Amino acid sequence: MIIQLQQGIPAELKENILKQVSEIGYKANEVITQEAHYLVAIGKKEFDIRHIGQLPGVADIHRVSEEYKLISRKWKVEPTRIDLGDGVTVGEGNFSIMAGPCSIESEAQIESVVAHLKENNVRIMRGGVFKPRSSPYAFRGMGMDGLKMFHRICRENDIKIITEVMQVSQIEEMIDYVDVFQVGARNSQNFNLLDSLGEAQKPVLLKRGISGTLEELLQAAEYIFSHGNEKIMLCERGIRSYEGAYRNVLDLNAVPVLKEKTHLPVIVDPSHGIGLRDYVESMSLAAVMAGADGVIYETHQTPEKAFSDAQQTVNFWESERMIRRMRQAYDLRESF
Amino acid sequence: MIIQLQQGIPAELKENILKQVSEIGYKANEVITQEAHYLVAIGKKEFDIRHIGQLPGVADIHRVSEEYKLISRKWKVEPTRIDLGDGVTVGEGNFSIMAGPCSIESEAQIESVVAHLKENNVRIMRGGVFKPRSSPYAFRGMGMDGLKMFHRICRENDIKIITEVMQVSQIEEMIDYVDVFQVGARNSQNFNLLDSLGEAQKPVLLKRGISGTLEELLQAAEYIFSHGNEKIMLCERGIRSYEGAYRNVLDLNAVPVLKEKTHLPVIVDPSHGIGLRDYVESMSLAAVMAGADGVIYETHQTPEKAFSDAQQTVNFWESERMIRRMRQAYDLRESF
């Protein structure tokens, strides 16, 4: 049960509602986000919801039976749109393109990507500075120095930054240099990180786990939301399977199903989703038609020389064509 | 190594080629299809291919290193187009729509579907008369009586028929009433059935196995081709996974990858691919943009009353909208 409280509710009214919730045997979780003030009450007993609904201070009330509540479309029918500032918004009504290298490598590299994005009117750049790597001996990214450089160049060019955060202690140092925190597939159930991102008030793009279910992805988003942050995007990035012909199986089924289950934007990562450069465009276009609110993909001036993910990174020529075609596909979809 | 022989090659020239192939330690498999006459030679020794290529009677020769040969795009770059007669062709240059009920149920049911297809200018109707069912006590289809009725009504209306064949002994009785034999996911490695379909000269739509790899699908197609039948379509229909939110995971990655590996047409089955009616349209549109040569899906006048697969079958209103939108998406794709 979700109880939305009136903004600026007096303490005594809230206490009264909490008391009533407690009396029917429910446990209330208080959630204060950028947008609103909620009580999420968990319990099993049947009772007449109007009993709570008519209390003073209650703005709205709804029963939600899933394991996730606040992010459910049953609670909020209106799609969430996330404003990144300067006219950049993610969510229904836009098709968001986020592109850039796997890893931030150098000033020259950032500048070449930024120029490519500007030419194509793309406003969000991806690029990792902390890289999760299977081997402890592999390159782990440029770290904060790389991020500061990334930030400086993007600010000068009016480009927003999305980059991966890997642990709680990085949030504070990164937050001023980032527009969207990305949570990688390996951290999709790192609950402490999710809790802390819920408190951080910065938009979050949450990737589905390597073999994560949609239910787990939605519950992970509920972690963030229930700690106070409504600005969440979900990302389908391919699941692990027995098929050896590609790196992952991009599960586009997830797109329309997630769009129905939640009001949050759904982004697709075709680069990790197939893992093979030649097919990234086809999968991007398929993602558009499946109903995605955006894509995030890897591009680099010379993919062959990229420090990581070279085999799934498109060059600028390919990227330009993809962008153009995705926009045409999106226009067609919108015309339906 | 594939050696294409000249049409009408004299016996002594062929014998000479076979002798030379044998002398280099290769084993030759003779393949005579509707289109051409081949020797597929298997062996490991390195040698100069021109030694065979310049023999009299050889039309063309090529090394193909994959486990599948004749169906490889490395052998035949030109895409295969399959002519079903009366102006119905499957393969590049067309987008083929095949629709109809899971099971053939009655004359009235067939007529209602046929009318729906004609109104929308769809020329191929699907419908099962022999149904593979997990339980021995479930409805197994109307059998040959159903097929004859299906055939009569379709012929009167200039509609082609695709229907599933489950065993070798059915081929002969079905062949006069069928335009395309469908091999279901459970039979995708029923090698005897594949051998026999190779001899049957009727077009075949071959579904990927329930957890089949692309390699297995391609080798299954090679079975059919190497027994003399070049008229093969491959079908992606979803793979089994841990995800419980839908029946299968439609693997659209398979579409561009198969299109590059083979010259055969690639069809997508969004109905089985997601298994939930509300999302069939989204996945159909995604399939178009991924590069499919066609779709096969389930439709019924009153899906709620269908004998089988009710939960993944769209009604005619939904089907009509899907057809219209798929064609628009295909037109956009062709314009790229």
Next chain:
Amino acid sequence: MIIQLQQGIPAELKENILKQVSEIGYKANEVITQEAHYLVAIGKKEFDIRHIGQLPGVADIHRVSEEYKLISRKWKVEPTRIDLGDGVTVGEGNFSIMAGPCSIESEAQIESVVAHLKENNVRIMRGGVFKPRSSPYAFRGMGMDGLKMFHRICRENDIKIITEVMQVSQIEEMIDYVDVFQVGARNSQNFNLLDSLGEAQKPVLLKRGISGTLEELLQAAEYIFSHGNEKIMLCERGIRSYEGAYRNVLDLNAVPVLKEKTHLPVIVDPSHGIGLRDYVESMSLAAVMAGADGVIYETHQTPEKAFSDAQQTVNFWESERMIRRMRQAYDLRESF
């Protein structure tokens, strides 16, 4: 609902029971096996089972709610034991060892295996003469000539034969030379083959599908049983997964779970289950302790020279040690 009829029930009594079943809206499937005479009645209405149970001619009656009925342990608590003749029985109370090469290759090969088995008091030999191969150009087995040779040598040495059958038309030619028909993983849902094996009255070992669920395996067994053949063994042989370190993942969870769900014997194939020779012994021993009624594995005098499955085949020295240890493990298990 399963209704066991009295042996030799007069026709009019049976008709009366069928009439009563039909009147309550159930559809009766008549099943006559080597052991008994049943009606399996399928329907949904609630009614008092005693109404049917007290009819003359009814020996026993039971509600079984699963999708499989006659093979359920809810119907028959007593474990099934399958008598292969000459003192060879498969099922609880024994631990059955079935060993031999992947493919039958030659008279000398058969003789060497037979000698090895006799020395170790193993009474059942495996060996394929019809081989399902992914590639149409691979060795497909010695066929009937191989089977006849296999049969002659085994008969002379009092060894029983288990070998794979791949299609309906092979049953008749093979039946006199075989003690147990094996249905391979790729044919685990070849329903026509299962139907025909139900009519064949010869014991059947049914392998789980490549990504088959236990439910599908049990329903496949129900196909055989419901066509008249109670002599069925189930076989766990590994499932397909994302893990590349071995050929398959041997799913020993299946053993105790199947043992509870069905009265049929459960056999484990560690050779395909892990696919790597060095670990076959460990997995065999684990299978014993998990509760298996037997194992089937691949052995060859010189595995390196085997025509197929060389990398998962143990030599006779390894086989001898495995047999000895499995028997010790089985004795320990029986002592519990």
Next chain:
Amino acid sequence: MIIQLQQGIPAELKENILKQVSEIGYKANEVITQEAHYLVAIGKKEFDIRHIGQLPGVADIHRVSEEYKLISRKWKVEPTRIDLGDGVTVGEGNFSIMAGPCSIESEAQIESVVAHLKENNVRIMRGGVFKPRSSPYAFRGMGMDGLKMFHRICRENDIKIITEVMQVSQIEEMIDYVDVFQVGARNSQNFNLLDSLGEAQKPVLLKRGISGTLEELLQAAEYIFSHGNEKIMLCERGIRSYEGAYRNVLDLNAVPVLKEKTHLPVIVDPSHGIGLRDYVESMSLAAVMAGADGVIYETHQTPEKAFSDAQQTVNFWESERMIRRMRQAYDLRESF
């Protein structure tokens, strides 16, 4: 390439070795553990290893081609044994039993489990105080208060404690109350946590990821080792699959394969591995015969009342029987 340095190597000798390694184009990672001092050098060039091996200060040198190095059995053939003090050792030569509730709930609960363990001469108790839960609204464990109580009772009874750590910041507060840190499946690629545990010098039990490969598990262990901690145990706990009959598929193939790839002890968790109480014993016994160095499982005085994982938790009567039988199976295995 692993270079083991002589203990107490003078700085100038180390510098010289580093210089030589650098000159051949390799990047050296210095690793100082409880046991030894290593340089792990990563590079691709071929060169004569003796060139480095004969330098003063080098104790041993070895090429290791896998992605994991120090934990490889190719580097260290001798199995690792981890001494927890007071005569409790994990590793070859022992069979370690770790048992206890999913969650620590109360003093009475801990005392009942401790009494059960003492009666059966089990020296290691499991129990979670920080619980990873899919839903943010679920019980998340008793936290540090629970751990201190857990520690006090276990110390009084000479029982060692294994409990899960979920984030870097918990290590310091937990370290004095814990004998083995457990890393859960969801954190198996939480690299920052692994790094920090490498510095913590406390034994670590590392669970395989929910769909983790063996390669990923081994690389995760290498993270810990390369940060200075050699005291690592690996744990197979079931993998995610399509099979709905149980919670996970216990992958016992992993046991002999891991035992060959690494010198670290391998523990099996049958409770999560099958997730169904009735079958935990069968899978425990199978784990013993597959070659495991120990098991970790869930037991509770009244499983029905446990706060979490009730359906996979055995009661004390079942636990007692399991312990007795596992020891008999282990004795048999050791007699081989």
